[in-house]
Amino acid sequence: xxxxxxxxxxxxxxxxxxxxxxxxxxxxxxxxxxxxxxxxxxxxxxxxxxxxxxxxxxxxxxxxxxxxxxxxxxxxxxxxxxxxxxxxxxxxxxxxxxxxxxxxxxxxxxxxxxxxxxxxxxxxxxxxxxxxxxxxxxxxxxxxxxxxxxxxx
Amino acid sequence: xxxxxxxxxxxxxxxxxxxxxxxxxxxxxxxxxxxxxxxxxxxxxxxxxxxxxxxxxxxxxxxxxxxxxxxxxxxxxxxxxxxxxxxxxxxxxxxxxxxxxxxxxx
Numbered sequence: 536x537x538x539x540x541x542x543x544x545x546x547x548x549x550x551x552x553x554x555x556x557x558x559x560x561x562x563x564x565x566x567x568x569x570x571x572x573x574x575x576x577x578x579x580x581x582x583x584x585x586x587x588x589x590x591x592x593x594x595x596x597x598x599x600x601x602x603x604x605x606x607x608x609x610x611x612x613x614x615x616x617x618x619x620x621x622x623x624x625x626x627x628x629x630x631x632x633x634x635x636x637x638x639x640x641x642x643x644x645x646x647x648x649x650x651x652x653x654x655x656x657x658x659x660x661x662x663x664x665x666x667x668x669x670x671x672x673x674x675x676x677x678x679x680x681x682x683x684x685x686x687x688x
Numbered sequence: 689x690x691x692x693x694x695x696x697x698x699x700x701x702x703x704x705x706x707x708x709x710x711x712x713x714x715x716x717x718x719x720x721x722x723x724x725x726x727x728x729x730x731x732x733x734x735x736x737x738x739x740x741x742x743x744x745x746x747x748x749x750x751x752x753x754x755x756x757x758x759x760x761x762x763x764x765x766x767x768x769x770x771x772x773x774x775x776x777x778x779x780x781x782x783x784x785x786x787x788x789x790x791x792x793x794x
Contacts, residue, residue, distance in 0.1 A: 601756040625754060629720050632752040639746040641766045643705035648762035652718070652754050683756075 570624050573631035574662065577622045578670055583662055587671035590623075590661040594676070599653035599683040604633075608645035608663040608671070618645035620664040627657040628683075652683035690714055694775060696789040700767035708739065708747075709762040712777055712785060718753040734779035737761055742771040751779075767793045 574583070591605040608618045617640060623633040636647050645663065653659075660674040695709040712734070719731025731753065739747040746765050759777075770793045777785045 628754050629718070630753055632750075633754040634749055634751055636747065636749040636763070638763070639744075639765075641741070641744075641746050641768065642764055643766040644764040646762075646764055647749075648709075648760070650756040650760050652756050 567626055570626050570631045570660070573624055574622075574660070577624075577632075577635060578662060578664060581668070581670050583670040583672045585672055588621075588661050588663045588673040590659060590673040590675050592659055592675045592677050594678065596653055596677055596679045598681045599655075599679040600681075601650045602653050602677070603648070604651050604659070605646065605648045606661045606663075606673075610645050610663075610665065612643055612645055614640050615666065617642070617666045618663050619666055621645070621647050622662045622664070623651070624660045624662070625651075625653070625657060626659070627655040628652065629654065633659075653677060653679045654682050655679060690777075690783075690785045692775070692777075692785060692787045694787050694789050696773055696791055697767075698790075699792045699794065702767060702769075702793050704767045705764050706767050706791075707762065707764050708773070709760070710737075710739075710775055710787075711758060711760045713758050714777075714779070714783070716751075716753065716755055716757045716759060720753070732780045732783075734759055734777045734783060736776075736778045738776045738778075739763075739765075740774045740776075741765060742769060767791065769793055 587609045589607045596602050606621050610618045618638055621636045624631050625633055633651050656678045658674050658676050662670055662672045664670055690713050692712040697706050700706050714734050717729055717732040721729050723729055733753055734751050737749045747763050773789045775787045
């Protein structure tokens with residue numbers, strides 16, 4: 536019987552294939568239960584369409600304790616046609632909600648910035664509620680190298 | 689009293705969209721950490737932020753433990769009239785802080 540010899544190079548190639556396979560198998564569009572429940576609690580059973588919203592987060596985060604985040608929504612922001620609320624949700628923190636902001640009719644621009652915690656590499660979703668009752672969203676995948684919630688005081 | 693930093697332009701033209709930036713010192717303790725003897729540290733966060741412009745509410749936000757310590761919140765409003773912009777943060781354990789800024793609108 537011939538011994539199967541795996542060289543370092545073979546191992547690296549095989550590892551690469553396995554990693555690529557695993558990545559392509561992950562359903563990127565699926566919303567895990569906890570996040571889905573939080574979204575439904577915030578906006579009811581309205582249909583969420585993709586678009587109009589821009590969620591700005593660094594794609595690679597070094598420190599998950601404080602991550603700058605900006606949500607902008609394309610809207611004329613007039614008294615009749617405006618953004619009423621912006622909700623942000625996460626996938627893998629202990630709690631799925633991040634922030635819910637309610638904008639008045641005098642906001643002028645639909646833009647919200649804050650800093651958030653990230654416990655793991657995950658997908659972040661922003662949902663905007665318009666005055667006409669429609670909901671729009673954007674989501675971003677972030678990779679975190681140092682997670683929040685780990686260090687003890 | 690928690691220290692808060694407010695950034696509001698001193699003057700603005702009528703109808704101009706102004707940027708408002710706020711930062712307040714607060715630990716935003718998540719409730720998921722433990723102290724050095726293994727005791728869980730109870731949650732202690734700011735739950736609500738409200739901004740009023742001459743007494744009328746213009747912005748409100750519900751905060752959750754996923755907001756970083758020393759919450760920074762930035763948003764915009766239309767400069768309508770000279771007056772006072774007031775900021776209120778309320779949270780667990782009776783936390784409450786209020787700050788004011790004045791703006792002159794030409």
